[in-house]
Amino acid sequence: MARFWAKQLANMAITLFAVSFLVFVLNELSPGDVVRKIIGPYATQDQVERVTQQMGLDRPVLVRYFEWMGNALRGDFGQSLIYKRPVAEVLWDRLGNTLLLAGVCFAIIVPFSVFLGVLAGMRERSWIDRSVSVFSSVCASIPEFAMGVFLLAIFVVGLGWLPGASPLRSGDGWPIWTQLVLPAMVVVLYDSGYLIAMIRTSMVEVMRQPFIRTAVLKGMDFKSVVLRHALRNALIAPFTVILLQINYLVAGLVVVEMVFAYPGFGRMMLEAALAKDIAVIEAGTLVAVFVTMMTQIVGDLGYRALDPRIRL
Amino acid sequence: MSETGHTAGQVAPVDTGAVGRVATTSVGRLLWNGLTISPIATLGGGIIVFWALMAVLAPVLAPYPPNQMDPMALVDPFPSATHWLGTDQLGRDMLSRIMWGARTVLIVAPVAVLGAAIIGTLLGLLSGYRGGIVDTIVMRVGDVLLAFPQIILYLIILAKFGASAFNIILVIAVTKAPIIARIVRAVTLDVKNRDYVAAARMRGESTLHILLVEILPNARGPLIVDFFLRLGYTTIAIGVLGFLGIGLPPPDPDWGGMIKESYGLIFVYPHMTLIPAAAVSSLVVGFNFLATGLREAALDD
Numbered sequence: 055m056a057r058f059w060a061k062q063l064a065n066m067a068i069t070l071f072a073v074s075f076l077v078f079v080l081n082e083l084s085p086g087d088v089v090r091k092i093i094g095p096y097a098t099q100d101q102v103e104r105v106t107q108q109m110g111l112d113r114p115v116l117v118r119y120f121e122w123m124g125n126a127l128r129g130d131f132g133q134s135l136i137y138k139r140p141v142a143e144v145l146w147d148r149l150g151n152t153l154l155l156a157g158v159c160f161a162i163i164v165p166f167s168v169f170l171g172v173l174a175g176m177r178e179r180s181w182i183d184r185s186v187s188v189f190s191s192v193c194a195s196i197p198e199f200a201m202g203v204f205l206l207a208i209f210v211v212g213l214g215w216l217p218g219a220s221p222l223r224s225g226d227g228w229p230i231w232t233q234l235v236l237p238a239m240v241v242v243l244y245d246s247g248y249l250i251a252m253i254r255t256s257m258v259e260v261m262r263q264p265f266i267r268t269a270v271l272k273g274m275d276f277k278s279v280v281l282r283h284a285l286r287n288a289l290i291a292p293f294t295v296i297l298l299q300i301n302y303l304v305a306g307l308v309v310v311e312m313v314f315a316y317p318g319f320g321r322m323m324l325e326a327a328l329a330k331d332i333a334v335i336e337a338g339t340l341v342a343v344f345v346t347m348m349t350q351i352v353g354d355l356g357y358r359a360l361d362p363r364i365r366l
Numbered sequence: 367m368s369e370t371g372h373t374a375g376q377v378a379p380v381d382t383g384a385v386g387r388v389a390t391t392s393v394g395r396l397l398w399n400g401l402t403i404s405p406i407a408t409l410g411g412g413i414i415v416f417w418a419l420m421a422v423l424a425p426v427l428a429p430y431p432p433n434q435m436d437p438m439a440l441v442d443p444f445p446s447a448t449h450w451l452g453t454d455q456l457g458r459d460m461l462s463r464i465m466w467g468a469r470t471v472l473i474v475a476p477v478a479v480l481g482a483a484i485i486g487t488l489l490g491l492l493s494g495y496r497g498g499i500v501d502t503i504v505m506r507v508g509d510v511l512l513a514f515p516q517i518i519l520y521l522i523i524l525a526k527f528g529a530s531a532f533n534i535i536l537v538i539a540v541t542k543a544p545i546i547a548r549i550v551r552a553v554t555l556d557v558k559n560r561d562y563v564a565a566a567r568m569r570g571e572s573t574l575h576i577l578l579v580e581i582l583p584n585a586r587g588p589l590i591v592d593f594f595l596r597l598g599y600t601t602i603a604i605g606v607l608g609f610l611g612i613g614l615p616p617p618d619p620d621w622g623g624m625i626k627e628s629y630g631l632i633f634v635y636p637h638m639t640l641i642p643a644a645a646v647s648s649l650v651v652g653f654n655f656l657a658t659g660l661r662e663a664a665l666d667d
Binding site (some may be wrong): 215218304330342343 | 376394398406482509510513514516517518522523524525526528598602605606609611622625627629632633636639643644648650651653654655658
């Protein structure tokens, strides 16, 4: 167990190091660009050089990288160009908003997908299976921006039941919770489409196992077979994938956040990338990769805990 | 659908399981069986053929040049006898732009996926067959690439180097290659110690021959199913990039870009947004249905 953790943590440290270095070098190899971005396009070459020196950007990229990393380790990610605030502040703000949406979605996605996936997989190629499979395949096929547009046309333009934008301010007459409904609906449908298919496949395989046939043949009623024998086994394989959805829910919501003007982490990354706000890009990437690696480790651990055939 | 890029935004959970179990028959037979046995695959194939025809025939069939503005139509941009699907916010014919947009996505997506398949296949074969340090390096680099949430990688690279068809293809090929490499590596590890591979080695065949002629055909089934799934996800990714404003540069029609440009007008002119949204969704449905049907047919085999 100690060896497992040591290996995982070393692995994570190396990956974070590699990623942060890559992003840093990619963005800061030509420091002139950074300075231009700060003092504007009308500055003279002379001014650019002076500011470059003042900011210490004329030093080798390696030196600057380790300085940046030292600060980052103390939680100081520098100053954001576009938000005019410390990066850490913006980052935690936006991350908080995204986690709110992500939490709501995850709490719906998991039971919804497990229910439909098990329902479809327990009787392979029945009409329920067919319907659920087509439903999940279609859900997974409609890109978030298209799904967002469709739902917007129905619930906002057509019925007028929900707000079309989710800035998380209650000023416009829509309580905050109503602003979460449409973004969550898009994410839940899209992501469940994929998870249902996974869980269905796993369930189908479990239902073909001899121990299930034995249970049925010995006269156990079908409901108990599904709930007491099949369910637990069918959830072992998709467990990791279910956890991996957390990555998508934290770092991948940029499209939904753009559709509904939701002030989240993904939108921050897009705005930063478009404005070349390097300090934000670097910090955001680190956070995103960290979340990815953590869920992978937790997924691994959980998988081993669930399936006694696997030993550390 | 066990392994997938899913969205541009998601780190692909890599599990070669279900794709890897697909039986290995010839590519042609797999396609034929899938299309004839599974109604889902037939439907998916039909949708793809429809869009492919639209794309190929766009220069002949499209009623207007895709970027031509019709100022008169701006008075009433809704569908009419002159513009069957209406016009967009600049008075450009929607039908023509949708058809030319099909051309864009049906060129960029297959080229990108093919690029990923070639890079991934070669690296996977080499990595699985050679093992040792080659394997370690290839897999570690792949891990680092997969640790990036993909959408963030796209943002960084495309914002840095600019959005062009070439850069989009490159980014997609590079980010998807590690996943394909894992699928091929798993198959390679599985078969590399079989007798016929040993026999080929004994005959003195070159490594390249062994990799491409003896080992690669075993990965045909998984690869073809993966190819269509990945085409679907890549179509989504291209749409996402267009929607976020880092996709193919205007004015040439791109479905995601069309949605982005007309999105603010959805309360007044919903058709400008809904039509490209329906187009991109239907194409992805086509790819996913075909992949699902093919896998089912291959499992029955």
